[in-house]
Amino acid sequence: MVDSVTLERNPRSTFPHCRALPIAAFLCVATAASFAKSGEFATYVAPVLERRCLGCHNEAVRKGGLSLATASAVFAGGENGRVIEPGSPAASYLLDLVTPANGRAAMPKDGDPLTPAEIGALRHWISEGAVWPEDITLKAGRIAHAPPLLL
Numbered sequence: 746m747v748d749s750v751t752l753e754r755n756p757r758s759t760f761p762h763c764r765a766l767p768i769a770a771f772l773c774v775a776t777a778a779s780f781a782k783s784g785e786f787a788t789y790v791a792p793v794l795e796r797r798c799l800g801c802h803n804e805a806v807r808k809g810g811l812s813l814a815t816a817s818a819v820f821a822g823g824e825n826g827r828v829i830e831p832g833s834p835a836a837s838y839l840l841d842l843v844t845p846a847n848g849r850a851a852m853p854k855d856g857d858p859l860t861p862a863e864i865g866a867l868r869h870w871i872s873e874g875a876v877w878p879e880d881i882t883l884k885a886g887r888i889a890h891a892p893p894l895l896l
């Protein structure tokens with residue numbers, strides 16, 4: 746008699762945290778994963794784009810119809826359509842263009858190709874889903890703005 750009453754009460758009122766805990770654990774893991782991905786963009790990808798691409802692909806100057814300044818601009822693509830397919834480096838036009846053949850790459854146009862590490866950072870970011878936090882807007886780096894007269 747006493748046992749059955751105890752058992753009936755057990756699931757909800759006696760151990761409410763047993764219901765909450767798995768949800769909390771799931772949220773912790775999910776938050777950590779998405780934080781890691783936004784961190785990857787800010788740390789490894791954004792500096793490459795700012796240094797090597799933003800000078801010609803920003804909100805004011807859109808060479809090829811493409812701005813690489815914001816998530817919405819990048820995923821809208823350029824005059825030939827989409828340039829990044831999240832999760833698929835092989836289907837991402839942008840990655841084709843920065844991959845050198847015989848020491849030359851289509852992008853950055855008229856510049857030295859990206860380093861293997863920079864291309865690897867872009868490829869890894871795309872394969873992980875190309876997470877670009879909405880609040881990050883890129884600007885051309887100082888090097889891209891440096892006047893040619895300094896040479």
Ligand code: HEC
Nearest residue numbers: 797798801808809811823824825826828838839852853854
């Ligand atoms: C010096 C200027 C310049 C720089 C720097 C530059 N681009 Fe471009 N980009 C262009 C021009 C111009 C085009 C138009 C096609 C052409 O003329 O080759 C273009 C086109 C593109 C396109 C194709 C858009 C479409 O829909 O056709 C992509 C993708 C692209 N660039 C990515 C990049 C990336 C990534 C970088 C940096 C690694 C970069 N570009 C750096 C000038 C530049």
